[in-house]
Amino acid sequence: MACTCRSTLNALRQPTRRIAQTPFALLSARPLSSSATVLNAKPASSSPGAAAAAASSCPPGTVLKGLNYLKDGQDPVALEDSEYPAWVFALPTSKATAVKGDKGDPAAELRKQRVDLKKKTKAGIKASNDLKG
Numbered sequence: 085m086a087c088t089c090r091s092t093l094n095a096l097r098q099p100t101r102r103i104a105q106t107p108f109a110l111l112s113a114r115p116l117s118s119s120a121t122v123l124n125a126k127p128a129s130s131s132p133g134a135a136a137a138a139a140s141s142c143p144p145g146t147v148l149k150g151l152n153y154l155k156d157g158q159d160p161v162a163l164e165d166s167e168y169p170a171w172v173f174a175l176p177t178s179k180a181t182a183v184k185g186d187k188g189d190p191a192a193e194l195r196k197q198r199v200d201l202k203k204k205t206k207a208g209i210k211a212s213n214d215l216k217g
Contacts, residue, residue: 140165140173 142148146162165173 140168 140162142162144162144164148160148162150159152159
């Protein structure tokens with residue numbers, strides 16, 4: 085018992101090691117938000133050609149059926165084109181234009197190979213089961 089008390093006292097007498105603290109400036113070197121998009125943003129052009137390209141597919145006041153996702157909500161009504169932000173008309177209209185980088189994506193290629201292998205394996209198992217039964 086005396087040995088335990090001595091070792092405890094010795095441990096308490098020793099100075100504690102200070103953990104090297106990293107300055108806060110080094111930890112927060114990466115900003116939380118980037119203002120690069122604001123600095124490089126181009127002003128919206130008010131040319132008539134851009135307005136003609138940004139024409140919506142339905143006239144203002146049209147009830148857009150099937151777009152409501154709230155339980156007790158009503159279907160939204162289309163507004164004037166000028167009431168929508170400019171980025172709405174820059175959205176891709178088809179899936180082909182939205183997914184341009186799939187050809188070079190190695191993860192997508194691996195997923196496709198895995199699905200194909202799974203289909204071949206499943207077909208092989210079915211064929212062997214047909215031979216057994």
